[in-house]
Amino acid sequence: QVQLVESGGGLVQAGDSLRLSCAVAGRTFANGAMGWFRQAPGKEREFVATIRWIDSIVNYADSVKGRFTISGDNAENTVYLQMNSLKPEDTAVYYCAGNAHRVLPGALKLEGNYEYWGQGTQVTVSS
Numbered sequence: 001q002v003q004l005v006e007s008g009g010g011l012v013q014a015g016d017s018l019r020l021s022c023a024v025a026g027r028t029f030a031n032g033a034m035g036w037f038r039q040a041p042g043k044e045r046e047f048v049a050t051i052r053w054i055d056s057i058v059n060y061a062d063s064v065k066g067r068f069t070i071s072g073d074n075a076e077n078t079v080y081l082q083m084n085s086l087k088p089e090d091t092a093v094y095y096c097a098g099n100a101h102r103v104l105p106g107a108l109k110l111e112g113n114y115e116y117w118g119q120g121t122q123v124t125v126s127s
Helices: 105-109
Strands: 003-007 010-013 018-025 033-039 046-052 057-060 068-073 078-083 092-099 121-126
Touching: 003 092, 018 033, 018 092, 018 121, 033 068, 033 078, 046 068, 046 078, 046 105, 057 068, 057 105
Parallel strands: 010 121
Antiparallel strands: 003 018, 018 078, 033 046, 033 092, 046 057, 068 078, 092 121
């Protein structure tokens, strides 16, 4: 059974930092990618960041570029999201997702290309 487990969420103030972690058990995504998505109350889930393991190509949503950094260790099946300069609009449930097959980097912004999902971790940023 494949499991993705996020951790590291919490309540912080605007300008603070958080580091989310996602641990994967049950398979690897060596030929694919891992990504982070988020869903704010009353909104659709949206793409945040992705890393494709085979060439380490990363992509970010425009709203987080320059503030968030995705990284990870494919051998250890772990992916991280370092979030700096947090804003109240970053408040959301953050989901880790795993893509098991190779797709173009741009396509990794689409949640339909991810087969596996974690349960989410809440990030709340107060003003």
